[in-house]
Amino acid sequence: MDRVIKKKKWTAKKLLTIGGVAALVLLLVASYYFTSGKSRLNVDTERITISEIKKGPFQVSIPVNGTVLPIKSIYLDAQEGGRVEEKYVEDGAIMKAGDPILRLSNTDLQLSMVSQETNVYNLLTQMQISRNAAQQNTVTKLNQMADVNSAYKEAERIYNLNKHLYEQKAIGLQEFKKAENDYNYQVERKKLTERILTQDSVSNAQQVAQAKQSYEGSENMLNVMRKKVGDLIVRAPVDGQLTSLDAEIGENKNKGGRLGQIDVLSGFKVRVDVDEHYLSRVYTGLMGDFSFADSTYKLKITKVYSALANGRFQVDMQFVGAIPKGIRRGQTLQIRLALSDETQAILLPRGGFFQQTGGNWIFKVSEDGKTAYKVDIQLGGQNPDFYEVLQGLKVGDKVVTSSYETYGTMQELVLKK
Structure with missing residues (x-):
């Protein structure tokens, strides 16, 4: 006897078909979602x-890096060339103004000074000889003047006497005229002697002045030479720390050559590199700040160097208010440089x-x-x-x-x- 078999409503094939259609629809929807809009x-x-x-x-501010430098650095250059004979201190020494740093030798300069000294001494001797001669000549002229005055007075006395006698008819005209001529001669002689004595005094004064001027000029030259020889001992110009000393015993240094520098330790400044893009916006007076040891410190631009190098320029900044304790030369600081007001x-x-x-x-x-x-x-x-x-x-x-x-x-x- 046949049995009726019921047809299944959800077959595996049907489920797979429905699933495939659904997946296709979702794919289309996702594709539309991600490819449209x-x-x-x-x-x-x-x-x-x-x-x-x-x-x-x-x-508005920009981050910049700055290097701590001494407030002032004074370069040591060789005032005179020479050979390094002795070093009194080493690099890094703390110096007082006038302390010797090193000694140079220069034979030519020292010989020139000796020659100049000899010249000055010769001029001094010559000036003394000239002065003595002038004084002797003046004495001679004064003695001559005394003789002239004596002769003049005698001629004047005889003239006055003979004039009186002539008026009294006691002497003849010829004797009177002789006395008158002698008197007139002595008057002219006295005038001439006085003129010569005056000119001689003026000439002596001029010679003494010229000799003195020549001597003083030579003495000044000698002082200059002595100073040049004294400059062979290089000394610290100010109080500070000697840095970058570049000299070894036996080394020859040319005139004007760099020997080192003295860093003044009374304070610090910060040398900052800034991008050239900000050159027109950076000027003296702008402020900046940085953090150091959990505290914030302020800086102010005091000088702008407009020269460009590798697309950057430099400015100098000084501390405003407190200076961080423990800060050192050469230390790098990260600074925030303000370009506008707050x-x-x-x-x-x-x-x-x-x-x-x-x-x-x-x-x-x-x-x-x-x-x-x-x-x-x-x-x-x-x-x-x-x-x-x-x-x-x-x-x-x-x-x-x-x-x-x-x-x-x-x-x-x-x-x-």
Whole structure:
């Protein structure tokens, strides 16, 4: 007897067919989802940095490196060339002004000084001889003047006497005329002798003055030579520390050659390298600060060196207020150099996103925190911590500030925890 077999409603073939159709539909839907509209990428929130936009004090600044230097360095150059004969101290010694550092020898210079000394002594001897001769000549002239005065007075006496006698008819005219002629002769002789004595005095004074001037000139030259010989002993010009001493016994040093330097230890300055891009914005008076031993210290630009080298220029900064204890010459400081005054601004924390976006756009997190999408932004100034937001974001917004290097051309990020 035949038995009726019931037909199964869900066969394996039917289930496989339905499953295949469903998978195809899902594939099509997924394909449409990921190939149409916005491209999306799943990201793990633990591997990215999400920052909040805030408002606060902002100052445009740049990070720069500075090297600590003495407040003043005085270079030691050889005033005269010579051979290094003796070193009194070594590099690094603490010096007082006038302390000897090293001694040079220069035979030619020393011989020149001896020759000049001989010349001065000869001039002095010659001047003394000339002075004695002038004095002797003056004495002779004075004796002659005394004789002339005596003869003049005698002629005057006889003339006056004969004149009186002639008027009394006691003597003849010839005797009177002879007395008158003798008197007139002695008058002219006296005038001439007085003139010669005056000229002689003037001439003697001029000779003495010229001899004195020549002697003083030679003596000044001798003093210069003595100073040049004295400069063969190199001395510290100020109190400080001797550094960079470059001299060895037996070595020849040329005139003007660098021997070392003296660092004044009364204070420090900081020599800073700045990118040439900021040359027009950096000037004396700008402030900077740095951290040292858990404290912050301030610096001020006191000098700008506009010369460029390898795309950078240098400035000198001095401490404002306290100087850090324990700071040393040659130490490197990381300084934040302010290029503007402090203002209130909308702040975007710095991050790796800037390398891919150039600051033109950023991924902004949605209000539900599940996605982040592109938004255009406009940034202003910057400092080592923040960018100044001009447009595109407001206080309270959250953005992805970590690197976008692996995001490619994605338009939206799906945030997964």
